[in-house]
Amino acid sequence: MTSKAQVRAEWTGFQESRPYGPKYDLRTDFVMVYGISSDLPQRIEGWKKAGYTIHLMTGVSWGEYQDYLYGRFDGREHWDEAQTDRSGNHLLHGKDVPYMVPTIAFAEYLASHIKLAIDYGVEAIHLEEPEFWAASGYSEAFKREWLNYYGEDWIPPHSSPDAQYRASKLKAAMYYRALDRLCSQMKEYSLVTYGRTVRFYVPTHSLINYTQWRIISPEALLVSMPGCDGFIAQIWTGTARTPNVYKGLRRERTFETAYLEYGIMQELTRGTGREMWFLHDPIEDNPRYSWSDYRKNYRSTVVASLLHPEVKKYEVCPWPRRVFEGSYPTEDGQGKETIPGDYATVLLTVMNMLRDMHNHEEEAKASDYTSGVGLCLSNSAMYQRGDVVLGEEQLGDAVKYDGTSSAEELDDKQKELLDWSAFYGLALPLVKAGIPLRPVQLDNILTFPGYLDGYRVLLLSYEFMKPEHPGIHQSIGQWVREGGILIYVGDGSDPFHSVSEWWNRENSRRSYSRPEEHLFESLGLGRSPEEGEHAVGSGSVLFFKENPAVLSRTDEGAVRVRNAVKRSLEIRGETVDYKESSTLHIRRGPYVITHVLDETEADRAVVIEGMFIDLFEADLPVRRSVELKAGEDSLLYDLNYSAQEQGESGILASSSRIRDELADANKLSFVSESPEHVTVSTRLRVPSEPSRVTAGEQAATFEYDGESGTVLVRYPGVPEGIVVSVEY
Template structure:
């Protein structure tokens, strides 16, 4: 594996190099800037990796700063503090920080050490400011400097909470902009090289649901930010939500929406985006069977978004491949099953390969061009608003590392965030590939809405940050788009002091009044359909959270989209399906949706496929998907799988290099972690006469129907030579 080249896949690891978790990706993100950083970098570099560094920007092992050893001043007043006066913590002596200028300067000294050690890219992870915080002395100082007035307790009014949240997003933007710009200059001045800066961040959907504020869309306009890692995994996606009145985990659907909003964040911007998956998660209470089911749901959900072809295949592989997790039935722990290890490495190598087919994407029959608008400001409406000094019912911190058993019903309803899911889930459940669209981007990137026919919008869960947004939406509607608006005007955050109500001469009670007026409909049009140019507005005076509470609410959402398409003269464009699926080259990705009509039959895929989630890589002539099933398949009928003048290595749980075919003999080098069994399936001209791995006979099984052979052999990180012979 070369040390330079494309960076399609990578992983993060805080531990020194280890062969059991050497995943043979393109790059590794060495985590944390400790004294042993140079040694850790050297270990991974010797294994052939391009070296990145990842470190926390909101929390980390920063005790030297907190206790005054850095600059002689104690900085505990910069820890995030909630209304009760408690620090918001990530662990002992590891608080979430208010990103002051001083803290940014401290982080920059660490980044210099990483640049001095030769890393090629820096990942400033998780800029997170909890909605429940905003009460520390440092934040009060930031408030005075930003607003020019004394701090106002965030819980005292919707306006105070909204302003506090905007400030939280700003100070993290400022810190990242300062660090990244300063350190890029440092690398050029001292070493004559460009160091890239990325921001690994949860999705806007997850941060809003978990009640965390982060810069998100602001960073797209930060020149020193080269891209993002979409930190989406089973721990974020299994957060329960409500559909048809039922609260439950919906890992696939939530992940599909999360990956979707992150794809939209960078679409058309030129920024890089890696999608993350995690075979386990931060909550260690689940079994391997549970982890595997949810992992596959996130993988399939991510692959259904073909605008991204770069992946972080695993955070912390050490904990995946070496730690134990509860056995089924609760009797002790067990390390990763051998078969699951093989399956994981197969998927990771598929993820590295899939970019080769970016120009060969075929989406399944579905209603496309439908989006739901979502803005950064959704995060600003998630904090506690209760002037009663004793009222703290909403003060809780949920981050996926524990269950929700301790939450009250009111807290659980707040965590549900049904205003968003009420509009989104009915469409995803109908097999419509809904895209969450980043509202903040439409002013910055011309033509951002061009791919959309129908958009859903509500200002009950967020607010437009600029009146120009309405000019763009209005033009899109006049040119034929249909906007579906849900809102009853009940959200208390309509009264925050923002652009729509600051001008006493033409103040609006709610921002949608400006939207409707700018389209020529007056401030308060009646419910129903309103023609605007070649397009239309469908207005429902209803809070979108209500749509999540019943089957009728879900049906109303679907009917509104059907009506919108009929208005456009596209009577046949509305298609519901029990299957979301896509083809990316030879790879077939599919999810069978559940919570549908119980009488609906299982989905069938006919053809010749290799099952990539099965460690034996079996060949299947028919694939049946029951509701809730996820499948990742290799299509043996695709041109990429056909024999030409030599055998074709179809799929492997290893990284393949030095492939050669001469005189009836195929040789290649296979790289994979140690202490695992590699499965490799090859399409061959005839049944092999001999197969060896490292010079020793290897297990193989020939399938005459598909003319493929499955070879199994031990994993070797530095590579093992495989030879397949046909000659006698």
């Protein structure tokens, strides 16, 4: 029987639906063979021969499941289980590929295919993207599920906030049921049949993205699922470039959005022992951008992810074949081109650097920045993003935005429906001020004792989400009484306050018109305190009676948010700890990671002094100083750090996977593995200028930098490995 302790290290991996190919063999620890088609055994065998640990990934809400849809699986057609909007249209991921209502029958269908993957020997299963569109809820299958779940006839979700909220809760519960059933059933099958433990993971978008894109998913519910071993945080340019509003301007803010998305995913598993991989994508699902656009946004997402040091595992690329063999528009839009050689080299440098990240802890002092500030976010934010009829307002067409096209292609009404300014109105003013704000998974407060330890200030609003249990308020109350400062922002205008929930049930001993009334009462402030500051035990509550969306519209709104945090620290006697910065940055071992914020008053360049290798450049240049303009990112290797740690010689950075490193007084050799037809760059520290460098049987080009005592070697990539020898 295989125990977790026996599992090979899996720091980096990627997913691919195509058979093995040397041009996109990224030399990571594992590969997720995608899809459960008939050629699965052959695809598994190809990647296994290349030395990979094999996982399987398949869609749990969509896929090539036509045999199920058309009745070839069990003799009954299942198109009634396709997610359907109020106009009767199926919500599709492609031709004959609908998003599915996760019925028990559909779960059994998926189980029949997953059994085959287990039979073929895969070590882990990834059931990706449990997604139920907020615009759906009108199929016959969903109506049946409503009747079984609520014990009453289905109500059209758009008919009221309560109907929409209840429909969304049911959607999340259904996907939880499907995943729980699959994970536990298939784990038992593997143990009974083979005496082997199979791990189950859920690759999922962030709670922030799903809420903004109007998608329902289990998210925080999955942390309590016994059969779920962890997650992949599916965050990339396509999710992070979704426009949001700051100081009244709606535009793409890829870095800031990605930073918040990775943050909520780190919080999802913090302290749980569950595994988490952060995903990056060198391109995105929308194929209409140029390589320079992809490159800039990729840098932003990588840097945003590295600013969250509790996660040290990465999916370095989904679909590497489309990256290394695909063609995308040229800068002038007149044609298409494959990946530029220097970008391919940079990508592989970053991917191999990510595999080293687990060896290094964050090296920073809390006094370096304003720490301990969190913004609460709950699963329920997804539940109130669907369409509803309010008074005489007429509904437009249902919106289904998934990042495969530009948000700018939507009309004004659709852009408005994608707006989520109530959240961003509280979040962006702090991130833009260089305050490392953490989204706090509100649902975890009850599940994990001490979850709020380490937070000094919390921002909370029920204008874009609701507390799903009254016990949350008891935990917040205890945290405040012990010295925490709670900033509550809300005017009670959200129509979803009226949904039938625990705070307003008629048979309840105490009924509240809005959930914050219960919060305030739990804090000893009565149901309707005045605006302003209120002492509670050793802590305080700052109450602002306005909708947080308003704060996103003006400079003054952003200033109010920052001043509230500053005042909170003053109350704690920690005024000196409030610091604003033009950067968000971190050091993790030798790696110096920096983003320079834009849309600030100064928007000035930042200069980093020292001696670094620039990991975002193909030739790994040595820099004595690095100047970054507003909105730019850097990923640097500090040579002074490595000199202290590594001594006279050693490999510092490479766009390849290195193994079998050997060194003596006159020679350093190693084996370098990298995709075929990619130029590999490797920079080494050496005791003196090399006299000869070879890669395989050929002489390799090299450049010596005397001041840093390093040499850059460049040679062709070979997946199975090429022996590189450096003689002094």
